[in-house]
Amino acid sequence: MQNLLDFLARHFHWLVFLLLETVSGILLFSYNSYQGSTWISTANAVTGKTLELQADVEQFFSLKRLNEELSHRNIVLEQQLAIYREQLASNSQKQITDTCFLPSDSSSISAKIPAKVIANTIDRRDNLITIDRGRADGVRPDMGVISGTGLVGVVYMASEHYSIVLPVLNSRSRISCSIRGRNYFGYLTWPGGSPVEAYVEDIPRHARFQKGDWVETSGYSAIFPKGVAVGKITNIYNSRDGLSYSLKVHLSTDFACLRDVFVINDVRLPEQRQLMESARDSLEMK
Numbered sequence: 001m002q003n004l005l006d007f008l009a010r011h012f013h014w015l016v017f018l019l020l021e022t023v024s025g026i027l028l029f030s031y032n033s034y035q036g037s038t039w040i041s042t043a044n045a046v047t048g049k050t051l052e053l054q055a056d057v058e059q060f061f062s063l064k065r066l067n068e069e070l071s072h073r074n075i076v077l078e079q080q081l082a083i084y085r086e087q088l089a090s091n092s093q094k095q096i097t098d099t100c101f102l103p104s105d106s107s108s109i110s111a112k113i114p115a116k117v118i119a120n121t122i123d124r125r126d127n128l129i130t131i132d133r134g135r136a137d138g139v140r141p142d143m144g145v146i147s148g149t150g151l152v153g154v155v156y157m158a159s160e161h162y163s164i165v166l167p168v169l170n171s172r173s174r175i176s177c178s179i180r181g182r183n184y185f186g187y188l189t190w191p192g193g194s195p196v197e198a199y200v201e202d203i204p205r206h207a208r209f210q211k212g213d214w215v216e217t218s219g220y221s222a223i224f225p226k227g228v229a230v231g232k233i234t235n236i237y238n239s240r241d242g243l244s245y246s247l248k249v250h251l252s253t254d255f256a257c258l259r260d261v262f263v264i265n266d267v268r269l270p271e272q273r274q275l276m277e278s279a280r281d282s283l284e285m286k
Helices: 002-010 012-031 033-061 063-092 269-285
Strands: 111-120 129-131 144-147 151-158 163-167 175-179 185-189 197-204 214-217 229-238 244-251 260-265
Touching: 175 229, 185 244, 197 229
Parallel strands: none
Antiparallel strands: 111 129, 111 260, 129 163, 144 151, 144 260, 151 163, 175 185, 175 214, 185 197, 197 244, 214 229, 229 244
16 A cells, blocks of 8 residues: 555656646547547547457458358359259250269268368479378278369378378379260379379270360279369370370369368278278189
């Protein structure tokens, strides 16, 4: 208490000055219309700027959540578009070429596990992606990974809370693909170089297609269902042996800004893998 009294005694003149300034300001703005209106206008402007800044800050920190919602909503809309496309094609018997990355037979996907990319490279020959989901979240090796725009890769390794994805941009990646609406299939490979281009090899010579056609997953593996978009054909080459075509494809997924992905959890995958292993063992024993 004595310290408070000593403080007031030392700074008494300043306190009186502030009190008088406050009283004079109140009298000035309360009993003079011009000064009062000026004060109100200035206060409103400051308040407006403060609220605007607050809204910008809140919007910035909510971008992460909004991005997740948009990615998930994009998957739902594309899935609905695939169903409508199939219905329209069956009714009109005409080929529909709208872009779509989810299969029309969406029943093959039991769950899509959302994940965040926490590490990613695109400038190496064997690039890898790290996501923030692991075995505790239901992620297992050999599960397919997609984004809001199409194919990403395959889960290579999984720990308790993290997983390594072997993306399309890896020399070891080989994913079965087909030309949309044509049913000719080959294997997607990436020889290095541009992160926006890959190649589909072993397309048969009798296949009929053209530049601009979409390439999608074939559904012939137990990893990806049919219909996951890969990209558009930009060029057509003969294979080295001249027995097939090699297609240059502009990838639909931009790996340089990849953030939100989804791991495809197909409950039938373990059964398919077990059956395939049993078949191989049986052939080896004969």
